[in-house]
Amino acid sequence: MDTLLNIGLIVISAALLWKGAELIVDSAAAIARRWGISELVIGLTIVAAGTSAPEFLVTVTAAYQGLPAIALSNVLGSNIFNLGLILGLVAMIRPIPTHPTLLYRDGGLLLGLTIAIMTMIYLDILGRWSGMILLGGLVGYTTLLFVRAPKEIARIAMDSGTQAGEGTSGENGQEKKVAWRTYLLLLTGFIGVALGGRIMVQAATELALVLGVSQWTIGVTIVAAGTSLPELATCLAASLKGRNDMILGNLLGSDIFNFAGVLGLTMLLRPLHAPENALLSMLLLNAMMLLVLLFIRSNWGISRTEGALLICMALARWGVDISGA
Template sequence: MEILTDVTIVLVCVGVIAKGATWLVDSASKIAKRLGISELVIGLTILALGTSAPEFAVSILAALKGVGNIAIGNIVGSNIFNLGFILGGTAIIHSLKTSRILIVRDGFFLLFGTFILLFFLWDLTLTKFEGGVLFSLLILYLGYLYVKREPLETKQVMGKMYWWDPLMLIGGLAMVLVGAHFMVESAINLARYMGVSEWVIGATVIAAGTSAPEFATSLAAALRSRYGMSVGNLIGSDIFNLFGVLGVAGILNNITVSLDARMHLVFLSLMVALVLVFMRTGWVVSRREGYILVMIGLVRWINSFI
């Protein structure tokens, strides 16, 4: 009976998150155009920060409780899920256009950060100092986005914004976050019924649950032909997860993880590199490449439970 209840909650949360994401993407796009800000920058910052809130809440709480495998596993698994299932799945629905700015500035920064995290966690511990380094790099990145905008991003046609658009932005974000919260709680219960480890829970079920906002917002953006916002949201969310969430978590408490972390971080590094290659081929992530990313994510998911 408890399993049926949790499954029902998960399904209801999917609908709530999907509706909230529609409001979020529509209102963010209108606000961006009205302020003369490109949708790519909005996706990389506002939407990425907002949709990373579930990861932030789960990982910070886990870090404070000393459950390092869930704190780190959630972020590593979420980033892999974003690039495999979500980016790949969105590309299957419609090929996603990319740009030199997104690859050189944002994609390589994500790859750099992934290598840094792999180096920091090779001894299976993320110290407070290392957490501070990660968070400092995020501040520098955001400062760079603000100070040095590319010409492509400054040429934005002003659009019309209504008074209710900010309210829809806040309401949509609230629906996404509340839905994700209850989805994660139910997903954790389902995973425990299966008797799997904390790392597996963090890197798979919890990661998938906290990635629900990224999936909903990226899918909604792609269906509305806002490809810059769709891809930018995923890359930006992964950047916020890695530098922001783990940075703050590390600052608050030294985090220790199991040996499984090394393998998953190596896998994540290779995944990021592959995505950058796909983004560069013809400046688009094609449907074929989307299928490849989804299959890689699926294989990794199955392997985690073996």
């Protein structure tokens, strides 16, 4: 009976995740047009932070409950899931065009963060000072994005042969009315994905515990997949609507937010100690990150074949974790 209940909860959470993600994509794109900010910046910041809410809730809760393995493995597993299974699946459905900004600014920062976290794990310095450094870097990066946002949208407008302000019509009062409604829809979408992600994690974790696997394995597979479902739903919705910048912006931004924001704040509130197998996961994540950057640069697009390779790498890592449980 409990098993059937958990399966039913997973189905309900999947519906919440999908509808919430659809609201996030539509409203975030509208906000980007309203304020003259590119969809890439919106994806890297607002959408990424919103879809990372489940990771934040699960990681902080696990840390305070004395479950450091789940707290850390959730963040690492989610980032592997994002760059492997989600990016790979979306690329297999429809190849994703890329551009230099994604490679040199956002991808470069994520690679640097991944190397920094691996170093912290190796040296066992996942304490408050490290958390403060990560959070400081996130604040600086976010500030840079919004400061440079007008120049970025102007460059995109120039490339497309339109004017930077084109696309916003109507009287100011009407625009503000639409904007407020859009903000409400964005908030509703975030609530939907956060609630759906939390229900999914709880139900999936109870099912996994029946199998008798370790906390680390549960965290890096079931819990990580559950908390990454908002990113999956959002990217699939964005792909169907042709919002290519929002796809990579959401995934790269979510991984940056997971490391610098979620893990940084968790370490600031409660220092962590990484298990031995955390280093192996970080090595895989570094290899996957380098591969993603290579794919972004190759012909400035991620093809279906490259997407399939990313999926295989992520599944292989899951196989290692499950077999070692």
